[in-house]
Amino acid sequence: MPSKLITYDLKKIHSLTKIRAGETKFGEKTEVLNSGGDLEEQLQASGARFVLFGIPEDIGVMGNHGQPGTRYAWEAALKAILNMQHNAFTKGSKVLVLGHLDFSDSLKSIEGLSGEERILKCRSITEGIDKEVTDLVRKIVSSGKKPIIIGGGHNNAYGNIKGSSLALGLGINVLNIDAHTDFRKRESRHSGNGFSWAYYEGFLDKYFMFGIHENYTSKKIFKKIDQEDRIAYNTFEELFIRREKGLEFEINESINFVKGGKFGLEVDMDAIAYMPSSAHSPCGLSLETVRQMVFNASRSKNATYLHLCEAAPDPDNPKEMALTGKALAYLVSDFIRK
Template sequence: MATNLVVYDLKKITPLITPRKGEEKLGEHIQLLQTDEPLKNQLQSSDAKYVLLGIPEHIGVIGNLGKPGTANAWQASLSFILNIQHNKFTKGSKILLLGHLDFSKDLKRIESLEGEEKVEEARKTTASIDKEVANLIYTIVFNGKKPIVIGGGHNNAYGMIKGTSLADGNAINCLNIDAHTDFRKREGRHSGNGFSYAYHEGFLKNYFAFGIHENYTSKKVFKKMDKNPDIQYNTFEELFVRKEKGLDFELKEAIDFVKSSKFGLEIDMDAIENMPSSAMTSSGLSLNTVRELVFSAKKSKNIAYLHVCEAAPNIDNPREITQVGKAIAYLVSDFIRK
């Protein structure tokens, strides 16, 4: 198993579940690893369709000179996911809850540094996190499961894409719902260049960036995307300000661009209006729109994973914890919904 993987058992999750007479919660039916057998054996023997995993880190965000806090999203959302109703629409038995990857020692070491040294060390450590994420995602996908990964910075898109690509034996496609392209220059690994590294190294083929903000996308990035036939995008302003493009049409165009082969679905919580995140926006997609996007994309037989990242709630703020936790729980339920 992955070196930093913390595997969850009943003792870990039971305190997070709030039982209620006459109701069944998703956490009461969710599958867990049962033995010390190799992970691949347990994945093969499990009839779960999805594997739920947390990555509580913001090392890649620090490497991108961003606002920390994405390490809190997994803790904020897990109890809300476990307390979804288990019913004919959302079945806990379809999910194997694996646990989380623990990079807290690395994070503590990096947070003790300052200036350029801090950024440099964060980028170096992000590259080592990439390897661990890619290896674990490879094992999950190769053994026939769809990962649902929560938390951390968007740097982890690289490991998601690489692991899935290696398991499939081909470059994969990706639909990224985001305010930013995260296709920045390859200057050392961080949360802003996961897709550019994955594309450059041959793990990513078709890439669609959905709802990017014209205010926060450079001329250089637009130029790079416009001349590359493997990249398509639409902007938030085209869709919702100038209304040059219809949402339903654009959603179909985006899914059609990626669905011909295995593809990942990336949800950057920065895209959602007023969501506590590493780059919170006062103008963005509604949560309901993103839920519709998730449900529409998951209907494709080639969808390989769901990655929800960049949420950054203040762990001491109950309102932010509830806002982020419930939002992520909705996105997870839409992904597994019948």
């Protein structure tokens, strides 16, 4: 198994699931691995269509001069997911809960660092995170399953894209619901350039950015993406401020742009208004709009994975943890919904 992967057993799952008489919770029906068994063999043998795992880290975010906190999203999400109802619409039996990639040692290694030294260390560690994510996603996609990845910064899009591409033997498309392009200069690895690296290296074929904010996209990046035939986007201001484009039409256009080939669905939670995230904003998409997009995209047979990233709830605020976890759980349920 990947060196950083910590797998979960039924004891772990049931400890987080609140059992109630007369109900069946999602966590009571999800699959887990047998400890000590071969990962790839068990993935192949599993009857689940989706494989859920977490990446509790914020190293890539800090390497991009961002605020830490994305390491806490997985904990919040897992509790909320396991405590959804198992029913005809949200079937726990569709999901294998794998576990999480553990980068706690790496997080400890940057404690006490500051300034440029901290930034450079975070970027170096992010390259190692890329390798772990790539390897795990490759194995899941190769087994015919669809990964659902939660937590960490948007740096992990690179590993999702590369792992899927290597498993499928072709460049994949991506629909990214995001306030930012994350198509910045390929200087070294961090949360702001996962897509530019994947595009440059041939793992990312077509790329659609939905709802980027004009206020936080540089002139240089607009010039770059406007020159690329395989890149398309709309802006939040086009959709909701100037109302130059219709929302329903643009949702369909964005999905149609990528669904001709295998594609990944990336959701940066900072695209949602008031969502606790690494770049939270009072202005953004509604959770309902993002839920609709995730559901519509998941209808395509070419939908390959779902990545929910950049959520950064305060671990000392139980209400914020619960609300963030529930938002993430809704999006997971929409991806697997009948």
